[in-house]
Amino acid sequence: MKNNPPVFKRFRESRLFWPLVALALILITDALFAPGFFKIGIVDGHLFGNVIDVFNNSAPLMLVAIGMTMVIATGGVDLSVGAVIAISAAMGAVLINPALGNKLISNDILTKDATNTPLWLIVLADLAAGTLCGLWNGLLVSRGKIQPMVATLILMVAGRGIAQLITNGQIMTIYYTPYFFFGNGFIFGLPVSIYIVAIVFLFAWVLVRKTSIGMFIEAVGGNAKATYYSGISEKNIKLFVYVFCGFCAAIAGLILSSYVHSADGNNNGLNYELDAILSVVIGGTLMSGGRFSLLASVVGALVIWTFTITMYTFGVPANALLAGRAVLVLVVILLYSDYARRILNKFVDRKGSPHGAAN
Amino acid sequence: MAQRIKHFLLNHGPLLTTITIFILVYVMGGRLYPAMQKPQVFFNLFINTASLLIVSIGMTFVIITKGIDLSVAGMIALTSAASAALLAKNASPTLVIPLMLLMGITFGFTLGCIIHFLKVEPFIVTLMGLFFARGMAYIITLEALPIQDATYRLLALTKVHIPFLTKEYVYPASLVGPLLLLVVIYLSFFTRFGRTVYAIGNNEQSARLMGLPVGRTKITVYTFSGFCSALAGIVWSISLLSGYGGYAPGMELDAISSVVIGGTLLTGGVGNVIGTLFGVLINGTIVSILQFNGTLSSWWTRIGVGVLTLIFIGIQSLFYMRKKHG
Numbered sequence: 001m002k003n004n005p006p007v008f009k010r011f012r013e014s015r016l017f018w019p020l021v022a023l024a025l026i027l028i029t030d031a032l033f034a035p036g037f038f039k040i041g042i043v044d045g046h047l048f049g050n051v052i053d054v055f056n057n058s059a060p061l062m063l064v065a066i067g068m069t070m071v072i073a074t075g076g077v078d079l080s081v082g083a084v085i086a087i088s089a090a091m092g093a094v095l096i097n098p099a100l101g102n103k104l105i106s107n108d109i110l111t112k113d114a115t116n117t118p119l120w121l122i123v124l125a126d127l128a129a130g131t132l133c134g135l136w137n138g139l140l141v142s143r144g145k146i147q148p149m150v151a152t153l154i155l156m157v158a159g160r161g162i163a164q165l166i167t168n169g170q171i172m173t174i175y176y177t178p179y180f181f182f183g184n185g186f187i188f189g190l191p192v193s194i195y196i197v198a199i200v201f202l203f204a205w206v207l208v209r210k211t212s213i214g215m216f217i218e219a220v221g222g223n224a225k226a227t228y229y230s231g232i233s234e235k236n237i238k239l240f241v242y243v244f245c246g247f248c249a250a251i252a253g254l255i256l257s258s259y260v261h262s263a264d265g266n267n268n269g270l271n272y273e274l275d276a277i278l279s280v281v282i283g284g285t286l287m288s289g290g291r292f293s294l295l296a297s298v299v300g301a302l303v304i305w306t307f308t309i310t311m312y313t314f315g316v317p318a319n320a321l322l323a324g325r326a327v328l329v330l331v332v333i334l335l336y337s338d339y340a341r342r343i344l345n346k347f348v349d350r351k352g353s354p355h356g357a358a359n
Numbered sequence: 360m361a362q363r364i365k366h367f368l369l370n371h372g373p374l375l376t377t378i379t380i381f382i383l384v385y386v387m388g389g390r391l392y393p394a395m396q397k398p399q400v401f402f403n404l405f406i407n408t409a410s411l412l413i414v415s416i417g418m419t420f421v422i423i424t425k426g427i428d429l430s431v432a433g434m435i436a437l438t439s440a441a442s443a444a445l446l447a448k449n450a451s452p453t454l455v456i457p458l459m460l461l462m463g464i465t466f467g468f469t470l471g472c473i474i475h476f477l478k479v480e481p482f483i484v485t486l487m488g489l490f491f492a493r494g495m496a497y498i499i500t501l502e503a504l505p506i507q508d509a510t511y512r513l514l515a516l517t518k519v520h521i522p523f524l525t526k527e528y529v530y531p532a533s534l535v536g537p538l539l540l541l542v543v544i545y546l547s548f549f550t551r552f553g554r555t556v557y558a559i560g561n562n563e564q565s566a567r568l569m570g571l572p573v574g575r576t577k578i579t580v581y582t583f584s585g586f587c588s589a590l591a592g593i594v595w596s597i598s599l600l601s602g603y604g605g606y607a608p609g610m611e612l613d614a615i616s617s618v619v620i621g622g623t624l625l626t627g628g629v630g631n632v633i634g635t636l637f638g639v640l641i642n643g644t645i646v647s648i649l650q651f652n653g654t655l656s657s658w659w660t661r662i663g664v665g666v667l668t669l670i671f672i673g674i675q676s677l678f679y680m681r682k683k684h685g
Contacts, residue, residue, distance in 0.1 A: 077482075145676070146672055146676070147625060147626060149427075149482075149625065150619070150625050150668075150672055151672075153612070153615065153616070153668070154665050154668050154669045154672075155665070156612065157612050157616055157661055157664055157665040157668065158661055158662045158664075158665025158666065159665075160658070160661055161658040161659065161660070161661030161662035161665065162662065164658035165658060165662070169658060265658065274486055274490075277482075277483070277486075278483075278486075281483060287480045287482070287483070317497070317501065319493075319494070319497035319501060319604060319605075320494055320497045320498045320501075321494065322490045322491070322493045322494030322497065323490065323491055323493075323494020323495050323497070323498060324494065325490050325494070326487045326488070326489075326490035326491030326494055327491075329483065329486065329487035329490065330487055330491075333473065333477060333479050333483065333484065333487065334477070336479075337477035337478065337479060338477075338478065339476075339477060339478075340477075
């Protein structure tokens, strides 16, 4: 047991290790106690089952987590993503149905499966709204020199108000079928949302790993002042990550509103800021900034949703699930604390492979 | 003398601004809606923001130490649900109330210990607290439970008349906040504990090197916030006479923004509870203006509070810069 192959050791020290262990633990629990969990069937020509559900449901969270990872890597945090999701969803719903709530409009106009706005414009407006929100956050943080938590708190408080302002305080139901493609459509039997996540992830990955932006982001997170003195525009890097985070949240809003067929300023993307931060933390990126891993955060989002869907399979009511999620956070906190790490590392080094610890 | 006034203004600038904004907003409301000029409307502010005030007072201490407590609203919901469930089983209120306070203290203490000993961001730990408390409340009851208890009803319906005024009144529950405020003013300005809180917020490292009990104080601060949330939960359940896990949605945000509007810096070390009182009152005034208007919906509260927070952060950084240079 002492001669661990170096590949394995490297894997154990990589950021992906702990999220994957968590995922494996949950999946093993499923395999043991919920036999039907891995069953995948084919309905209407596309795949169907819990595993597909996990992917489809976690797509918006993965997107937000990708944006959030970059923000957290610069040492900031974006609390407004949930509100941005709501704004983007509201934007889409309003453009599909320009009839606002306070006018008297007959039911058949409201429920008509058609729209006056072309689809590309709707999508563009969604994304633009979110990106603008990100720009606002980014300007406050980079140019206004306000702490990220406070700066984004403003939009977090006001954002849901703005979303309701857009829809005039109503929960708007969407009846436009082409719009549902993003959240409910399937390409080659797999949900469209997975493809969207893949594209955004690839884009972000190329951006941070194949260009120098990733290094700049880590540099800003490590030491903003030193970065500034070495001639990197620390302000623009910060601005960029918030804009990108807003953009990701906007896509998430598009998928979510398309998935639930409605825009609700109060409930679209509720608690997403918390879940996204949680995914990033599970992914091993430190809240203080610095090194980060996009893939680990995506796996973190997957962990959260696998856990959630597992709990649903066990019949835990949605509301009480919050307590279960708290336990998940507690476990993560304990695992990631220096104290626990030291003990675990000692244990692993002495006893050999971490398989003993994982199972 | 001029120097002195300048010094005074720079030192108490944020607090004075808060008070000015409160008066401005209130007078503006009175101009717009003459019915708002009645004194009772002013006392209604205390009735309506009873829980928020208590929670914000606890939050102020936490924020001064550079921390944050997101779990407060969850604790309110849990307290209301738990006390409703206990009272429905004919438990005596003299037992239920201390039990709830004890629960809040234990809860805050646990969070504080995790934050201090495991060195985890307060943000994440208290977030877990929020999930946990709300989840527990939903496990206790999935729908709102009414409270039929006689003592609670008596407390909820007795009017306390304001001395020297004929008709104006508040409820006993709305007096808890102002009383707590007096205690906390004493605590923060005249005790060793209070001064340690400020020292930690300014620079934790120096506070530790000075030999101040940093760990103990931090844990105490979160414990106190837990106590305040439980107290707010009791006040909440008395005024609504029911308990439910979904109560007080987003109140942690209202509390944080009240504290910020009250002139406390989220970077720690600066601020005081008197400002928080006015922050809460501003929050309440915006809500009552919207109620008097009647056509505007409640989402304007959110936007208004957001804009005010923004303005306030601007003013604060201005004062802060002046102080640094001057």
